[in-house]
Amino acid sequence: MQVDVIIPTYRPGSEFGQLISKLQKQEYPIHKIIIINTEVGEFPQMLESEPYQIEVTHIRQEEFDHGGTRNMGASISQADIVLYMTQDAIPADNQLIERFVEIFKSNPEIGIAYGRQLPREDCNIIERYTRRFNYPEKSRIKSKVDLSQLGIKTFFCSDVCAAYRRNYLLSAGGFEDPTIFNEDMIFAGKRILAGDKVAYVAEAKVIHSHNYTGNQQFHRNFDLAVSQAQHPEVFEGVPSEGEGIRMVKATAKYLIRSGQPLRIWNLIYQSGCKYMGYFLGKRYEKLPKWLVLKCTSSPKYWKKS
Known part of the structure; x- marks a missing residue:
């Protein structure tokens, strides 16, 4: 299975370099890293000339959309699996790609899988617990039958780190476009209501948290x-x-x-x-x-x- 990683960026900070470095060290080789950058601005120019796996597309601010920009990435890709990440999510180890590939290979009926988010070192205690509440240690496959037990959490999915079979995503119409936010959960919810399943893969881990006011x-x-x-x-x-x-x-x-x-x-x-x-x-x-x-x-x- 070929895997492309798609990362929308906007004025990426220091974490972005760490993300690229960790992706290039993954044990399961990535076919291509597709970056869709909103405005050039302070974008690290060295990545544009980096020959290994990286393709950069620049768009204007008015062109960005949470769903539409990610659909653009899927249309650029030719891989079997597209893994969406945000510019500030860092793989926790070198097995991130491998864990997603394993779930798709072992479960042909799964079209969507999302990973576990671990708190950063500077994460406050409330947000640290929120990470644990939303991203438990145990993996789970969710379907419509879980609505009575899990409620809204049945639809939960996060494109901070989420993988999709590319043909499955495109054949289902892709993400909502335009959308203000929450494109991942809207798509996952529609697919679950249609009878499909979503996998939470606790072994696929990224470090990502915010101390929001x-x-x-x-x-x-x-x-x-x-x-x-x-x-x-x-x-x-x-x-x-x-x-x-x-x-x-x-x-x-x-x-x-x-x-x-x-x-x-x-x-x-x-x-x-x-x-x-x-x-x-x-x-x-x-x-x-x-x-x-x-x-x-x-x-x-x-x-x-």
Whole structure:
């Protein structure tokens, strides 16, 4: 099986060099690394002349779309498997590609597989637990029958590190385009409702986390809720609030067990910011345009729509 890695970039930082270096050291050889860079800016020019496996395409800011740009990468690729990664996700070992190949070879019915995200060294305790909550140690294959038990988590998938059979992705119409956010979960949700399966591969690990402020959490959850409101065919009848409450309760218990109960105030604040963003995002159609632009983290999306 040939594997191409597709990475959308925008002003990549120091982690990007680490990502490329770790990809080139993978035990299962990568066919090609496809980089779709929004604006040249501070893009590392050395990568453009790097002969090993790397192909760079530059696009303008107004051309970027969370779904459309990833579809572009799949159309450039000719590989059997396309692995999407973000510019700040670092493979935890040299077996990342191999783990994905193994799941596809051993499960012909699987078209989508996503990996486990581990916290960075500087990750705060709340986000560290969130990583563990969303990305457990045990792998799992999810299908429509899991909706009664897992709820919205059945559709969960993350293009921070997610692999797709390329023909499967394209034949199903690719990612939603345009989309404000959440292209991975929209696609996975549609495929699960159609009777397909999604694999969570805990052995395929990347290091990736963010210490978001409450304000950043608000904006992200606003966009997340907008994406769900725009796709009732996927998310209607599968509420997210219950899963969020479960995570808050589990995190609070973890903070108490860890001897840091005062951090619960920070958890309450951040959870409140998330909920307010989500609450407003679900009702974005009733909001004036100026307020939507204040709430979103993707103002360019609204200018195009």
